[in-house]
Amino acid sequence: MARITKTGGKLSVPDVPTIPFITGDGVGAEITPVCREVADAAVSAAYGQEKRIDWMEVDAGRASFDRNGTFLPDSTLQAFKDFLVGIKGPLMTPVGQGMRSLNVTLRQELDLYVCQRPVRYFEGVDSPVRHPEKVDMCVFRENTEDIYAGIEWPAGSPEALRFGRFLKEDMAVSKVRFPETSAYGVKPVSREGSERLIRSAIEYALATGRKTVTLVHKGNIMKFTEGGFREWGYALARKEFGSQMESGELEINDCICDAFLQNALLHPERYDVIATLNLNGDYISDMLAAQVGGIGISPGANINYESGHAIFEATHGIAPDIAGKDIANPGSLILSAVMMLEYIGWNEAASLVTSAMERALRQGIATPDLAGSGKGVGTREFGKVLCGFIKN
Numbered sequence: 001m002a003r004i005t006k007t008g009g010k011l012s013v014p015d016v017p018t019i020p021f022i023t024g025d026g027v028g029a030e031i032t033p034v035c036r037e038v039a040d041a042a043v044s045a046a047y048g049q050e051k052r053i054d055w056m057e058v059d060a061g062r063a064s065f066d067r068n069g070t071f072l073p074d075s076t077l078q079a080f081k082d083f084l085v086g087i088k089g090p091l092m093t094p095v096g097q098g099m100r101s102l103n104v105t106l107r108q109e110l111d112l113y114v115c116q117r118p119v120r121y122f123e124g125v126d127s128p129v130r131h132p133e134k135v136d137m138c139v140f141r142e143n144t145e146d147i148y149a150g151i152e153w154p155a156g157s158p159e160a161l162r163f164g165r166f167l168k169e170d171m172a173v174s175k176v177r178f179p180e181t182s183a184y185g186v187k188p189v190s191r192e193g194s195e196r197l198i199r200s201a202i203e204y205a206l207a208t209g210r211k212t213v214t215l216v217h218k219g220n221i222m223k224f225t226e227g228g229f230r231e232w233g234y235a236l237a238r239k240e241f242g243s244q245m246e247s248g249e250l251e252i253n254d255c256i257c258d259a260f261l262q263n264a265l266l267h268p269e270r271y272d273v274i275a276t277l278n279l280n281g282d283y284i285s286d287m288l289a290a291q292v293g294g295i296g297i298s299p300g301a302n303i304n305y306e307s308g309h310a311i312f313e314a315t316h317g318i319a320p321d322i323a324g325k326d327i328a329n330p331g332s333l334i335l336s337a338v339m340m341l342e343y344i345g346w347n348e349a350a351s352l353v354t355s356a357m358e359r360a361l362r363q364g365i366a367t368p369d370l371a372g373s374g375k376g377v378g379t380r381e382f383g384k385v386l387c388g389f390i391k392n
């Protein structure tokens with residue numbers, strides 16, 4: 001087993017890296033094998049015998065619970081820690097099991113502070129907007145802070161009442177309209193957390209030849225959290241990327257989130273790389289995904305650019321309504337594998353998959369979610385078509 005490592009800021013990738021993967025619940029059982037098959041076909045076509053992925057299955061989710069009595073075994077976390085780069089199918093969120101979400105746990109344990117979501121249009125895909133081809137953005141959503149940190153107390157609980165008293169008595173806050181029945185949530189946003197996210201977005205922009213990084217925030221209302229994100233972002237850009245800004249290689253601007261949601265619909269061509277906080281990023285990435293045709297082809301990754309840890313994942317859920325029917329779109333996971341191949345520097349293989357996907361969708365070959373109900377090819381068949389296009 002050969003490990004991908006990161007030293008001196010550089011990723012070192014052996015020719016046959018071991019990559020842990022989680023099959024996932026629901027449609028995971030159908031899309032994950034197809035994704036591996038397509039990735040293998042591309043690596044083989046690009047590098048012949050020279051390179052190969054050594055896939056290592058690790059347990060998580062419902063199947064893991066049935067086998068091991070736990071939704072997320074320690075050995076799975078350890079594998080992602082040890083092998084640095086991994087990929088996962090969707091996981092069900094256990095209800096009432098004392099765990100917020102398996103996905104959130106993985107992100108927190110590995111401190112995967114960037115949620116990266118590239119959004120582009122594939123010709124042939126039905127879209128609700130007139131010019132989906134103008135959408136070509138990459139969203140960098142902060143993954144560890146903000147209102148998502150999970151610091152909240154239900155209305156009427158002793159903690160909420162105590163917190164209310166603390167606000168009133170110690171902090172002289174008199175603005176809580178109904179203190180007895182208020183629930184509270186805390187929104188931590190730090191300079192370090194904002195800086196590392198924005199730094200990653202800028203470095204990505206420079207590495208991929210994208211010129212503009214837009215800081216999307218709601219600093220007009222939340223002056224110190226969202227406003228802090230904006231201020232720290234500009235200061236970091238000036239300090240660490242001043243020469244690129246002066247030469248015109250890089251442009252930093254900002255936009256208030258509600259205006260961004262409107263502008264991204266009206267003038268999507270104005271935006272390249274988006275850096276934003278957790279909740280804004282959640283809304284933004286789903287809206288942009290819808291603009292280019294939806295959930296079945298939206299890839300994602302959770303990355304810590306400092307340690308190198310990265311987990312690539314389908315952004316949709318386990319789709320229980322279509323599981324087991326061989327109709328799920330494997331596109332989201334396959335495009336996540338493309339991101340993974342790019343991340344480890346296997347760009348030739350990544351391009352082969354992207355071209356195959358473009359060719360299939362352009363020719364109207366798609367799963368029913370994109371082809372229209374009653375039409376389209378099955379999950380496995382779609383994978384076979386991609387493998388065929390990769391080979392010729």
Ligand code: NAD
Binds near residue numbers: 089314369
């Ligand atoms: P979902 O994404 O599973 O389904 C929403 C809709 O999209 C459904 O109609 C579904 O059929 C469709 N859909 C999803 N993936 C598709 C695909 N590949 N091809 C075609 N159609 C697809 O969202 P949900 O119903 O809100 O969540 C179901 C479960 O998934 C929950 O347990 C939730 O916690 C979990 N979930 C997991 C992740 C993850 O692992 N990253 C993300 C979201 C939801």
